Amino acid sequence: MNKHVIVIGAGVAGLASAIRLQHAGYQVEIYEKEAIPGGKMHKIEQDGFRFDLGPTIVMMPELYREVFELAGRNPDDYIPMERLDPMYSVFFGNGPDDRYDISSDLVELTKTLEDISEEDAEGFLTYLKEIYERFTVAKNHFIQRPFRNASDFYNPSVLRQALKLKTFDSADKFVGKYIKNERLKQMISFQTLYIGVSPYNGPSLYTMIPMIEFLYGVWFIKGGMYTMASAMERLFLELGGKIHYNSPAEDILIQNGRAEGIRTGGREVRADFVVCNADFPYAMKNLVLDTAAKGKYTDKKIDKMKYSCSCFLMYLGMDRKYDEVDNVHNFVFSKDLNANLESIFSGEQMDDPSFYVYIGSKLDPTMAPEGKDGLYILVPVSDRSASSYGWTQETIDHYRSRVFEKLKEIPEFGDIESHIISESYMTPPDFEKRFNAYNGACFGLRPNLAQSNHLRPQSKAKNCENLYFTGSSTHPGAGVPIVLLSAKIATEELMLDDLGTVPDAARESLHPVEAGSDVPST
Known part of the structure; x- marks a missing residue:
């Protein structure tokens, strides 16, 4: 009989985790407090209008597509998308010279930059080179890997890579080394707000967010971002998974240092593993009631973060x-x-x-x-x-x-x-x-240096077996593409504990589907 996994929450990372595990052969059930999927990727319908409730900007489309390709599906059948050019407009005032249309076509973007300042256009290209080098280090050595133990970070190999990230400057100071025009600096650093941190004190590494826009573009999913949530729900159900809506988890059942299920609607539901997509601070305060299982994340610690x-x-x-x-x-x-x-x-x-x-x-x-x-x-x-x-x-x-x-x-x-x-x-x-966004913080825990990488809550619970966390407050952080990666990390951690390895079927599609030719891949 297939092992049973309960996923708490049908947010982006919860749905992606459920799909990955169901595809890998587990029997997965999602318990969701709302009536529809998506978490903050929800929708508002009123008077004939339909709005995305939360996220709206699609970056790194290959990560959106990956969860469908893994299951042998063509993403275009689920999340049809188009590339935007220009990506967006920026308004500094009400005059014609106060508006800039920002293209990810480097030819058009260069023209825009040269109109502002040729010197800054040159500086922009240097910034791109510098941040791209850091991005490849972050992608290959930090963003896509877990840090189960302190030694996973504090070892010569990883520390050498960490030094290459040069994280101690703020995003604004880093950009300011290459670009002097204040408006242009702001256009290339404000995107740190996509993950809820200020460019004036957020680590310089997060200027990789605008770099990703400039090099890989911004996309639009037909129907808006909620299409992604409903498409993941559809795929999960097609794979044989079950979703229970209007069913909030009341607490996680923990016995002898092991998660054994959840309590919902006053009844106990048993499982072999629990994946918690509820916001980590909320979960540690309200769902993990066993003091030993909390470890260092006491209520006092959560409030100080x-x-x-x-x-x-x-x-x-x-x-x-x-x-x-x-x-x-x-x-x-x-x-x-x-x-x-x-x-x-x-x-x-x-x-x-x-x-x-x-x-x-x-x-x-x-x-x-x-x-x-x-x-x-x-x-x-x-x-x-x-x-x-x-x-x-x-x-x-x-x-x-x-x-x-x-x-x-x-x-x-x-x-x-x-x-x-x-x-x-x-x-x-x-x-x-x-x-259940703790303190109403839309992007979870702030990704400052003291709350990033190995210092951020990890997927595998430190003080409880068979319990895993995913979502914006866990490593690697916030933003839809990044929480999709958190689902990948969490499910691979679970399979590593259960099977001693991660099956190839959980890493890539058994029946690869050709991605659309206009979709970049990194």
């Missing part, structure tokens, strides 16, 4: 199309980005926030009623542990008004308020309540 920023999200159904806005992804910067980001991480309410506007219906008209567009607006804000203010209707109105004031100044958006016909929000407390 540093958390990523959170988000205030607005989902606006509009009575018009926004044909004047050229791109689906748009970033609107505050006049003083440094002060803006300092306020986020020091917990202050902002009067001049930077934000992001996503118009998925520009690329897929089925996401809005005919002749209309839906605007998804994301404002990075403080997580609840750092915030000096609470979330009331007054707070929502404050940020709402500041966003509209800035958009009204940009001709492409015009008088936005008068065109709203549908409106809803997500706040940090909502992320905490609905998705």
